[in-house]
Amino acid sequence: MRTIEKSKFSFSSLLLVLLFVILAALMLFPLYALFLASLKPATELFRYGLNVRLDFNLMSLDNYKSIFSGQGAAGNYFGWYKNSLLITTLFTLLSLLFSSMVGYGLGMYRFRGRNFIFTLVLVVMMIPVEIILLPLYKLMISLKLINTIWGVILPFVVSPLPIFFFRQFALGLPKDFMDAGRMDGCSEYGIFFRIMVPLMAPAFGAITILQAMNSWNNFLWPLIVLRTTEQFTLPIGLASFVSPLGNNYEALIAGAVLAILPILVLFLFFQRFFMEGLTVGGVKG
Amino acid sequence: MQIERELTKNPRRRSYQLGNSQKMAPYVFVFPFLLSFAVFFAYPLINAGIMSFQEVLPGEVSFTGLDNYRGLWNEDFGAALYNSSRYTIWTLLLLIPVPMILAVLLNSKKMPWSNFFRSTLFIPALTSVVVAGVVFRLIFGELDGALMNTILHLFGISSQRWLYSSSLGMFALLVLAGWRWIGINILYFLSALQSIPAELYEAADIDGAGAFRKLIRITIPLLKPITIYVVTITIYGGYAMFTESYMLWAGKPSPQNIGLTIVGYIYQQGFQYFNLGFGSAIGITLLGITLLVSLVQLTLTGMFKKED
Numbered sequence: 001m002r003t004i005e006k007s008k009f010s011f012s013s014l015l016l017v018l019l020f021v022i023l024a025a026l027m028l029f030p031l032y033a034l035f036l037a038s039l040k041p042a043t044e045l046f047r048y049g050l051n052v053r054l055d056f057n058l059m060s061l062d063n064y065k066s067i068f069s070g071q072g073a074a075g076n077y078f079g080w081y082k083n084s085l086l087i088t089t090l091f092t093l094l095s096l097l098f099s100s101m102v103g104y105g106l107g108m109y110r111f112r113g114r115n116f117i118f119t120l121v122l123v124v125m126m127i128p129v130e131i132i133l134l135p136l137y138k139l140m141i142s143l144k145l146i147n148t149i150w151g152v153i154l155p156f157v158v159s160p161l162p163i164f165f166f167r168q169f170a171l172g173l174p175k176d177f178m179d180a181g182r183m184d185g186c187s188e189y190g191i192f193f194r195i196m197v198p199l200m201a202p203a204f205g206a207i208t209i210l211q212a213m214n215s216w217n218n219f220l221w222p223l224i225v226l227r228t229t230e231q232f233t234l235p236i237g238l239a240s241f242v243s244p245l246g247n248n249y250e251a252l253i254a255g256a257v258l259a260i261l262p263i264l265v266l267f268l269f270f271q272r273f274f275m276e277g278l279t280v281g282g283v284k285g
Numbered sequence: 286m287q288i289e290r291e292l293t294k295n296p297r298r299r300s301y302q303l304g305n306s307q308k309m310a311p312y313v314f315v316f317p318f319l320l321s322f323a324v325f326f327a328y329p330l331i332n333a334g335i336m337s338f339q340e341v342l343p344g345e346v347s348f349t350g351l352d353n354y355r356g357l358w359n360e361d362f363g364a365a366l367y368n369s370s371r372y373t374i375w376t377l378l379l380l381i382p383v384p385m386i387l388a389v390l391l392n393s394k395k396m397p398w399s400n401f402f403r404s405t406l407f408i409p410a411l412t413s414v415v416v417a418g419v420v421f422r423l424i425f426g427e428l429d430g431a432l433m434n435t436i437l438h439l440f441g442i443s444s445q446r447w448l449y450s451s452s453l454g455m456f457a458l459l460v461l462a463g464w465r466w467i468g469i470n471i472l473y474f475l476s477a478l479q480s481i482p483a484e485l486y487e488a489a490d491i492d493g494a495g496a497f498r499k500l501i502r503i504t505i506p507l508l509k510p511i512t513i514y515v516v517t518i519t520i521y522g523g524y525a526m527f528t529e530s531y532m533l534w535a536g537k538p539s540p541q542n543i544g545l546t547i548v549g550y551i552y553q554q555g556f557q558y559f560n561l562g563f564g565s566a567i568g569i570t571l572l573g574i575t576l577l578v579s580l581v582q583l584t585l586t587g588m589f590k591k592e593d
Contacts, residue, residue, distance in 0.1 A: 010395060012395050013395045013396065013397055016390055016393070016395060016396050016397075017396075017397060017398070019390070020390075020391075020396075020402045023387070023402075023406065024402055024405040024406060027405065027406055027408065027409050027464065027467075027468070028405065028408065030409070030417075030420045030421065030424065030464065031408070031409070031412070031420075033420065033423075033424070033432065034416075034419075034420045037423070045423065047428075047430070048428060048429075048430030048431075049423060049426040049427075049428035049429075049430040049431025049432065049434070050420070050423035050424050050426060050431055050432050051430050051431070051432060051435065052432070098317040098318070098321075101314045101315075101317060102314060102315050102317055102318040104314055105310075105311045105312075105313075105314025105315040106311075106314075106315060108311075109307070109310065109311035109314070111308070111311040111312070114311070117315055117318065117319070120318075120322055121318065124322065124326055126517070126521070126575070126579060127330075127572060127575065128521050128524060128525040128548075128571065128572075128575060129525075130525050130527065130548040130551060130568070130571065131330070131333060131568040131569070131571050131572045132326070132329040132330050132332075132333050132568065133551060133552075133555065133564075133568065134333065134336065134551070134555045134561050134564045134565050134568065135328075135329035135330070135332035135333045135336060135565065136325065136329045137555075137556075138332070138561070139324075139325075139328070139329055139332075154325070155321075155325040156325075157321070158317050158318050158320075158321035158322075163318060188306075188307060188310035188313075189310070189313075192314070213410075213411060216413065217412075217413030217414065217415070219413065219414060219415055219528045219531075220527055220528060220548075220552070224556060234413075235413050235414075235415040235416075238415050238416070238419070239415050239531075239532065239536065242419065242422070242532075242535045242536065252419060253419070256415075256416040256419050256420075259413065259415075259416055260411065260412050260416060263411045264408070264411055267407075267408075267411055271404055275400075275403070275404075275472070278472055278473075278476045
């Protein structure tokens with residue numbers, strides 16, 4: 001192997017790079033087409049469909065201006081943006097706190113019922129939540145959580161996948177640190193927050209991206225819980241632009257481009273942690 | 286003796302230690318899950334079971350026995366079941382082998398800039414299904430100038446009305462699924478590949494094994510646990526698919542139900558027609574299907590033999 005490695009740009013390397021350049025181009029292409037469409041008037045879209053003709057006479061920032069001026073159907077756009085940011089932030093923070101606690105508890109302690117509780121986590125992971133949509137909706141009505149951000153957040157804030165992930169990670173944490181902490185008079189919770197949480201930083205990085213992504217892009221549950229236009233999140237609002245109620249493609253396309261930005265920025269900043277965390281905590285079995 | 290006297294002398298300290306003891310702490314840690322499980326999972330699940338035998342009207346609820354389940358024997362549910370199953374099978378065929386091969390290639394020592402490509406292929410996963418749906422609805426538009434039709438013209442094929450035909454509509458759904466999921470599954474396989482010890486390959490080199498033999502004998506067997514995991518999430522994702530078809534057909538019913546999925550049917554019956562009882566029966570049936578499929582899958586992959 002070593003001898004091959006020195007010729008780093010062998011013929012097969014070139015082929016591999018070529019293959020992946022084509023693949024990457026294909027993957028990015030729809031986003032490029034979307035961006036291009038956001039610079040053109042919607043009439044162009046209706047006449048020719050989504051295309052990649054570069055016609056600089058047609059291109060302008062008008063679609064973005066119409067969103068920022070907040071007129072007509074796009075008037076709620078930044079309200080939705082704010083709702084999405086608020087829900088995503090709260091959801092991600094709470095989810096990190098709870099799932100790290102539960103995962104740590106399951107991974108670090110031996111106690112009665114541990115295996116049973118872990119089995120329950122796996123059961124929740126294996127059953128699609130869509131099955132319980134209707135009774136969950138009724139529950140939200142009786143808890144008076146319909147049309148509130150807590151109605152969107154609470155039912156799924158303790159989700160099984162991050163728990164599973166944190167447990168896998170906690171299994172690899174040094175148990176000696178726990179005893180050392182106890183010797184120094186740390187409480188069990190002090191050990192968790194002061195010693196173990198910093199050690200689990202890569203897992204936190206990975207789960208932050210994962211949960212923020214899920215929450216920012218979540219569609220079906222917010223669609224059910226949120227009833228009034230002012231309360232909508234970004235995906236629901238954007239979807240309402242193409243719904244039977246109206247076609248507002250100018251705001252839709254430009255709005256879709258702006259909707260990708262926060263999560264893209266988060267990913268670009270945290271991607272190193274994300275990849276590391278996934279690898280370390282990886283699914284070991 | 287002395288310690289015991291100490292403790293009884295200071296009851297406050299004792300109770301502090303009880304709440305904070307190593308015995309209690311794990312239960313405090315897992316409490317959020319137990320609470321959430323009881324309120325937001327077990328209770329609604331039991332409720333779904335009960336509601337599936339009821340006719341739920343505003344203000345009055347009556348038991349109707351198996352009527353809801355008998356009502357499932359209709360064309361709409363048949364179409365939903367067919368579409369969801371077909372979608373699941375195709376995504377399994379697409380989203381397991383392709384990302385696995387790509388991950389092996391990315392992990393090879395001859396591959397430069399693999400981190401860059403890994404991140405780039407992941408970017409589609411960051412976009413929401415809503416945004417992706419908007420884009421792909423336009424790409425698969427019926428106009429001559431729409432992207433897919435332009436590509437067809439290159440091969441001398443005339444324009445298609447993609448979202449009006451069952452097989453072409455399924456194709457559009459699969460392209461969308463592939464676009465969003467290939468990068469994610471590559472990550473899963475890569476993380477598993479990176480944990481395979483290099484010594485195994487070195488030993489194989491000494492034995493004179495070629496690249497293909499190493500792939501078949503070492504890489505693929507060691508990827509088994511992660512493959513089981515990816516297969517599992519693909520099956521659940523497949524049967525739970527809703528937003529993709531909702532967006533491709535712009536929230537309207539698709540022609541001849543070619544885009545109707547089981548969850549789409551739950552949504553339609555429950556939230557558009559308010560047939561809560563019938564909707565729950567669809568949900569319970571979906572539960573039965575996923576349990577059955579996972580049982581088959583876990584038996585086939587020998588998951589029950591393994592113990593951690």
